[in-house]
Amino acid sequence: xxxxxxxxxxxxxxxxxxxxxxxxxxxxxxxxxxxxxxxxxxxxxxxxxxxxxxxxxxxxxxxxxxxxxxxxxxxxxxxxxxxxxxxxxxxxxxxxxxxxxxxxxxxxxxxxxxxxxxxxxxxxxxxxxxxxxxxxxxxxxxxxxxxxxxxxxxxxxxxxxxxxxxxxxxxxxxxxxxxxxxxxxxxxxxxxxxxxxxxxxxxxxxxxxxxxxxxxxxxx
Amino acid sequence: xxxxxxxxxxxxxxxxxxxxxxxxxxxxxxxxxxxxxxxxxxxxxxxxxxxxxxxxxxxxxxxxxxxxxxxxxxxxxxxxxxxxxxxxxxxxxxxxxxxxxxxxxxxxxxxxxxxxxxxxxxxxxxxxxxxxxxxxxxxxxxxxxxxxxxxxxxxxxxxxxxxxxxxxxxxxxxxxxxxxxxxxxxxxxxxxxxxxxxxxxxxxxxxxxxxxxxxxxxxx
DNA sequence: CCAAAAGTGTTCAAAGTACACCCATGA
DNA sequence: TCATGGGTGTACTTTGAACACTTTTGG
Numbered sequence: 001x002x003x004x005x006x007x008x009x010x011x012x013x014x015x016x017x018x019x020x021x022x023x024x025x026x027x028x029x030x031x032x033x034x035x036x037x038x039x040x041x042x043x044x045x046x047x048x049x050x051x052x053x054x055x056x057x058x059x060x061x062x063x064x065x066x067x068x069x070x071x072x073x074x075x076x077x078x079x080x081x082x083x084x085x086x087x088x089x090x091x092x093x094x095x096x097x098x099x100x101x102x103x104x105x106x107x108x109x110x111x112x113x114x115x116x117x118x119x120x121x122x123x124x125x126x127x128x129x130x131x132x133x134x135x136x137x138x139x140x141x142x143x144x145x146x147x148x149x150x151x152x153x154x155x156x157x158x159x160x161x162x163x164x165x166x167x168x169x170x171x172x173x174x175x176x177x178x179x180x181x182x183x184x185x186x187x188x189x190x191x192x193x194x195x196x197x198x199x200x201x202x203x204x205x206x207x208x209x210x211x212x213x214x215x216x217x218x219x220x
Numbered sequence: 221x222x223x224x225x226x227x228x229x230x231x232x233x234x235x236x237x238x239x240x241x242x243x244x245x246x247x248x249x250x251x252x253x254x255x256x257x258x259x260x261x262x263x264x265x266x267x268x269x270x271x272x273x274x275x276x277x278x279x280x281x282x283x284x285x286x287x288x289x290x291x292x293x294x295x296x297x298x299x300x301x302x303x304x305x306x307x308x309x310x311x312x313x314x315x316x317x318x319x320x321x322x323x324x325x326x327x328x329x330x331x332x333x334x335x336x337x338x339x340x341x342x343x344x345x346x347x348x349x350x351x352x353x354x355x356x357x358x359x360x361x362x363x364x365x366x367x368x369x370x371x372x373x374x375x376x377x378x379x380x381x382x383x384x385x386x387x388x389x390x391x392x393x394x395x396x397x398x399x400x401x402x403x404x405x406x407x408x409x410x411x412x413x414x415x416x417x418x419x420x421x422x423x424x425x426x427x428x429x430x431x432x433x434x435x436x437x438x439x440x
Numbered sequence: 441c442c443a444a445a446a447g448t449g450t451t452c453a454a455a456g457t458a459c460a461c462c463c464a465t466g467a
Numbered sequence: 468t469c470a471t472g473g474g475t476g477t478a479c480t481t482t483g484a485a486c487a488c489t490t491t492t493g494g
Contacts, residue, residue, distance in 0.1 A: 005229045006229070006230075006266065006267065006268055006269040006271075007227035007228060007229060008227060008228050008230050008267075008312075009225045009226070009227060009228070010226075010228050010301070046225050046226065047226065047301065048226055049303075049310065050303050051303065052301055052302055052303060053299060053300075053312070076299065078296055078298075079314050080273075081230070081267065081272055081273035082272055083269075083270050083271065083272060092228075092230055092273070092314075094299050094301070094312075155446090156447090157446075172484075172485075172486090173445085174447075174485090174486080175483075175484065175485080177446080177447060177448090178447090179483085181447095195492090196444090196445075196446090196491075196492045197492090197493080198443085198444050198445065198492080198494095199443085199444040199445025199491075199492060199493080200445055200446045200447080200490060200491035201445090201446080202445075202446055202447090203446085203447090214438075215438070215482075215483095216436070218434075218435070218483090376474090377472080377473075392457075392459090393472085393473080393474090394458090394459080394473095394474075394475080395456075395457065395458080397473080398474090398475085399455095399456085401474095415465090416464070416465045416466075416471090416472080416473085417465090417466075418465080418466065418467095418470080418471050419464075419465060419466080419471040419472030419473065420464040420465055420471080420472060420473045420474080421464070421465065421472095421473080422472080422473055422474090423473085423474090435454095435455070438456090441494100442493105442494085443493090443494085444491100444492085444493085444494105445490100445491090445492085445493105446490075446491075446492095447488105447489085447490075447491100448487105448488080448490090449486105449487085449488075449489095450485100450486090450487085451484100451485085451486090452484080452485085453482100453483085453484080453485100454481100454482080454483075454484095455480100455481080455482070456479105456480080456481070457478100457480075458477100458478090458479080459476105459477090459478095459479105460476085460477085460478100461474105461475080461477100462473105462474085462475075463472105463473075463474075463475095464471100464472095464473080464474100465470105465471085465472090465473095466469105466470090466471085467468100467469090467471105
């Protein structure tokens with residue numbers, strides 16, 4: 001079993017999600033070279049010889065895409081190893097899911113709504129993106145990850161619009177407010193308020209220490 | 221970026237869980253050769269040149285471990301790529317989680333209770349096992365996966381003991397019975413009964429078509 | 441004043457919890 | 468008969484859903 005072990009290249013592909021204009025959106029790049037030249041794809045990079053998977057994912061997020069480290073959330077999603085997924089040979093993709101506040105897109109990449117099902121991304125990236133979106137939808141139910149889509153200080157209404165965008169469903173503002181503020185550690189109140197452009201100013205909150213939600217916040 | 225791409229071996233490592241004598245147990249092998257010769261480890265294999273990841277995991281389960289295909293549940297868990305995790309060089313492990321009914325251990329492998337924290341498995345298998353156990357615990361809450369730990373026909377009490385073993389908590393038999401039989405598609409009743417050795421005979425059920433549980437069955 | 445958005449109170453229905461109680465078997 | 472485990476009924480508590488209502492701003 002020593003000489004006959006197959007070798008693979010390992011790519012780290014990123015499903016970077018944000019909520020942009022109340023729409024769940026994914027960061028896509030246009031591929032420069034073959035294969036799939038000119039086709040939209042998830043941003044990715046090959047893992048280096050002495051590099052950890054998590055580090056490669058963080059490197060792609062920070063260096064290549066120019067996004068700020070420390071903000072947002074990054075977690076491993078799944079691995080994809082169909083022998084035919086890359087025409088160049090055996091490449092296993094380790095996909096990562098990143099959730100970020102709505103920023104301007106870094107150069108060379110752009111935000112695209114997740115919704116249209118006729119996406120036609122390169123490689124098996126359509127499936128990876130589907131898996132990432134489903135993971136994000138599921139995790140909003142039982143974790144406080146929604147706050148990762150928000151800037152450091154946010155209102156309860158902003159947070160609610162995150163849920164509505166990710167789930168594609170409306171959420172009752174009144175009950176949502178009580179549920180969120182009543183769950184210990186989900187959000188922490190500041191003493192600051194928005195200067196109301198329309199209506200009563202809203203209190204600003206920051207992300208709380210809790211990571212899991214018990215009981216969960218169920219989508220219908 | 222063509223000549224300088226690092227290459228890796230890919231191992232598929234299996235966290236095979238079962239409930240054996242009311243105890244959540246994992247299938248371990250004793251390593252034959254270096255590295256970690258003689259040390260307990262998760263069963264695993266290298267992925268072949270033209271092999272899909274899922275297929276390699278199924279192959280390991282069926283061929284190497286002699287377990288019956290079709291029974292039980294197999295899903296990808298996560299990937300582990302610390303550069304130092306294998307002294308032989310860069311090996312990325314794609315871990316899979318398998319849930320099986322309580323069978324006799326295949327030759328060369330044996331069941332070990334998951335509980336003791338001083339396990340000292342080879343490689344980073346302690347961490348992989350922890351992740352697998354946590355995944356199993358979490359999934360019992362919102363899926364019907366517990367039935368995968370049971371033989372084709374089982375009683376509600378057997379199913380309840382699965383939950384108790386996996387969660388390490390007691391569950392009220394009466395309320396559990398109602399919850400399980402009242403959730404559409406979780407289990408389907410047969411017209412057969414156990415021949416009661418002690419007490420009233422219990423109706424036998426088979427796994428139902430539902431995969432997710434709404435509302436979930438929460439551990440306290 | 442009105443419109444709009446934030447936030448609270450109240451009511452009703454659904455689900456979980458606790459536990460009394462009955463059923464069907466072996467010994 | 469009793470002991471044992473299977474299964475049902477029911478009262479109580481907790482949680483979520485719906486929505487009327489008050490608060491605080493801008494125009």
